[in-house]
Amino acid sequence: MFAESARKPLAGKKVLITAGGTVERLDPVRYLTNDSSGKMGFALAAAARDFGADVTVVAAKTTAKIPDGISLVRVESAEQMLEAVLSRFEQSDLVIKSAAVADYRPVVRAESKIKKSGDRIMLELVKTTDILQTLGERKTSQFLIGFAAETGDLDHYAMDKLQRKRADLLVANDVSEDGAGFNTDTNIIRIYDKDGLVEALPIMSKLDAAKRVLKLASERMTQTEA
Numbered sequence: 708m709f710a711e712s713a714r715k716p717l718a719g720k721k722v723l724i725t726a727g728g729t730v731e732r733l734d735p736v737r738y739l740t741n742d743s744s745g746k747m748g749f750a751l752a753a754a755a756r757d758f759g760a761d762v763t764v765v766a767a768k769t770t771a772k773i774p775d776g777i778s779l780v781r782v783e784s785a786e787q788m789l790e791a792v793l794s795r796f797e798q799s800d801l802v803i804k805s806a807a808v809a810d811y812r813p814v815v816r817a818e819s820k821i822k823k824s825g826d827r828i829m830l831e832l833v834k835t836t837d838i839l840q841t842l843g844e845r846k847t848s849q850f851l852i853g854f855a856a857e858t859g860d861l862d863h864y865a866m867d868k869l870q871r872k873r874a875d876l877l878v879a880n881d882v883s884e885d886g887a888g889f890n891t892d893t894n895i896i897r898i899y900d901k902d903g904l905v906e907a908l909p910i911m912s913k914l915d916a917a918k919r920v921l922k923l924a925s926e927r928m929t930q931t932e933a
């Protein structure tokens with residue numbers, strides 16, 4: 708029994724993960740997106756599956772290999788991701804927001820291809836809904852993990868996001884560091900909780916980093932249940 712729970716620390720848990728970069732369309736052939744590959748999100752999905760969880764991934768644009776044994780929900784935009792996540796939030800035990808969600812989307816999405824006109828044109832953008840923050844406001848018993856890819860003062864930005872979005876854990880990485888950027892197979896992560904830095908991990912595969920994050924989450928989830 709104890710051996711089984713050590714090997715499958717998320718047995719019986721429903722885990723919802725977002726992955727990839729959202730796509731915000733300007734017209735039928737053009738869009739705004741970002742460099743997220745979705746690799747960290749799918750590494751988390753594979754690790755959570757191996758830990759015994761029932762895993763659903765809401766994925767926007769990704770180049771990652773999709774692991775077996777998980778449920779996949781495809782979305783494009785931040786608004787579609789919000790809807791897909793909210794409809795599954797209540798029945799989830801653990802939600803991990805590793806997707807790179809666009810902060811802004813075009814105000815107008817043209818029905819037909821935008822034709823070339825003047826030498827300069829203006830593109831008006833409007834803020835998207837912050838999905839993690841919305842979940843933080845609505846959460847009851849769900850354990851929430853946020854992500855932050857930064858290029859500056861990691862500790863400061865990570866703690867600010869954790870508090871603002873009411874996440875239980877925040878996983879941050881400096882994307883300007885070698886081996887920690889988008890689309891790499893490795894990561895160098897720092898994990899924070901409301902009291903500050905919990906773990907600063909050395910460079911390792913995204914799968915190993917995912918296991919460390921989930922191990923910590925599963926321990927903390929058990930503590931709050933007890």
Ligand code: CTP
Binds near residue numbers: 809
């Ligand atoms: N996030 C989200 N919805 C958004 C923007 C971000 O759910 N519209 C989530 C991300 O999935 C991530 C966390 O919030 O888990 C932090 O994202 P990040 O882009 O680092 O933070 P922002 O608050 O958008 O701040 P900034 O981009 O200015 O650093």
Ligand code: CA
Binds near residue numbers: 808809810
């Ligand atoms: Ca952002």
